Amino acid sequence: MAEECIFCRIVAGEIPSDIVYQDGDFLAFRDIMPKAPTHVLIIPRTHITSAAELTEGQEKLAGRLIIIAKNLAEKEGIAENGFRLVINCGSEGGQIVPHLHLHLIGGRQMDAKLG
Ligand code: 5GP
Numbered sequence: 170m171a172e173e174c175i176f177c178r179i180v181a182g183e184i185p186s187d188i189v190y191q192d193g194d195f196l197a198f199r200d201i202m203p204k205a206p207t208h209v210l211i212i213p214r215t216h217i218t219s220a221a222e223l224t225e226g227q228e229k230l231a232g233r234l235i236i237i238a239k240n241l242a243e244k245e246g247i248a249e250n251g252f253r254l255v256i257n258c259g260s261e262g263g264q265i266v267p268h269l270h271l272h273l274i275g276g277r278q279m280d281a282k283l284g
């Protein structure tokens with residue numbers, strides 16, 4: 170665990186969160202400042218700083234993030250109408266929390282324009 174990492178502290182249960190899914194390797198919880206009716210963050214329990222740190226050996230982990238997001242989209246009732254998956258990476262990518270996370274956003278019409 171990275172001592173100063175907010176998301177590692179959420180994984181450790183030191184910071185409360187509204188958890189919607191968890192297993193041995195992943196945690197998903199509602200974003201504290203939701204940008205849409207559904208806004209969930211899916212994270213690996215292990216500290217990985219960003220998508221830029223992913224290695225070839227972490228293919229399965231990277232794939233699981235998307236599968237979990239898709240399962241949660243179904244559970245949240247937004248799979249049929251559509252949803253958005255976002256990974257911000259690094260400062261120019263708009264990443265604020267330096268622990269890899271996938272945003273699942275939905276429940277309203279998204280702007281077609283990115284960025
Ligand atoms: P980023 O810009 O790094 O991709 O997104 C970080 C997200 O984490 C933001 O949407 C922000 O609202 C959310 N966030 C930051 N701190 C907390 C927290 O303590 N709890 C929860 N649930 N979400 C947080």
Ligand code: ZN
Pocket residue numbers: 171174175176177178215216217267268
């Ligand atoms: Zn962390």
